[in-house]
Amino acid sequence: MKKMNGRILTLVAFIAAVGFLTAITIAGTVFADEAMVVDFSRKNLAPCGQYIFGTDWMGRDMFVRTLTGLSMSIKIGLLAAGVSSIIAFILGTLAATMGKTVDSIITWIIDLVMGIPHILLLILISYAFGKGFKGVVIGVALTHWTSLARLIRGEVLQLKEATYIKVAEKLGKSKFEIAWKHMVPHLLPQFLVGLILMFPHAILHEASITFLGFGLSPEQPAIGIILSESMTYLTMGKWWLAVFPGLLLVFTVVLFDVAGESLRKLLDPASAHV
């Protein structure tokens, strides 16, 4: 049998990662009601055939809870990373095209946001917007755009000076044509990959501030809530309450990373050698 080439393997990895994440999201949404079911007749069960992740002290099925929590995290991640990357794109492009003053103002804001520890700023913003879903999304969106904005700014600055862009101007191409035909093919891969690689950050930060109590409210089945609640029961030997949700969270983050990296290799083959 002929060996599969790297490109096809990468494509398979990308599709598998995206497929799996979609499946988690859909499953979590479908089972959302089941995750809330409390049944004291089955409390504190260790993992078994029927409840593969076990049950907690209120008899809730941890597998379903974990799935729902993760799907919530993924949705928050999508929304926050989406908003964040739009901010990044707009600010990055403005910085590169609107002249020196605008550039130094935007660069200053980037440095400012980057200079404050993420988690601190996140907690402040989330708290100011009243915590919960809204607080988390706004918090994550407002803190994660900086590195992508910097990347896009650099890329646009470099493109503006590229000889082939100047040649296109002399060939009578309009600014719009140049932006569309010459700049978009360079920026789009960077943007998409940046967007996807932002998800794992967003998800982890969502989980951490929820864990610390500044994020989603306790009745929601979020990964951060699951982990912080299970802290009490860990010492009582209920290891499954933290281990499985924790592992699945790590797995999700890794999958997003795989998806992002393989997309980068597919869209920008030259970068695979770096």
Add this chain to the structure above:
Amino acid sequence: MLLEAKNISFKYGKDTRQILDNFSLSVESHERVGIIAPSGFGKTTFCKILAGYEKPDSGEILLDGKSLSSYKGYCPVQMIWQHPEQVVNPRLHMRAALEEGDKIEERIIRGLGIEDDWLNRYPTELSGGEMQRFCIARALGKRTKFILADEITTMLDLITQSQLWSFLIKEVQEREIGLLAVSHSMPLLQSVCTRLQELDK
């Protein structure tokens, strides 16, 4: 048509060497002018100024008596660069690069020996010489009145050099396009050009 450079002075940045000092030159449509100078004497810089890529510190570029910058849209003075890999977008097919030109005729593409298969490749999948043919073709659009050839065949073997140059000479003669050729090589300029000019300091 007449392309004139009048008293051009130029240097990059404030405290740098004066590259061009009060240099003047005029080229007519039927002429093929050769510019000769050693390395670092501003041959490429002069081409860039003449094609409108750089603004001279003083002096002006006139096309038929009108300032070159007053021609909006397609610039009638087209430059062919020394390094073709810098002037094509690495993310676009060569077909797209060619389509950027001003209605490039099939005759030109054939005459330069561009093969159909090359059109569907990316720049990195072509050799320098193959890429340079595209750049020459792209510069020979309908509205081109002057061609500035900046060391366009330095990276090629002699046979290919002579093919490209004989095509280019035939083309500019037929269409009455003025040609300004820049090179280190005296023999090349002597066989290509109708007149030689030194770019003196």
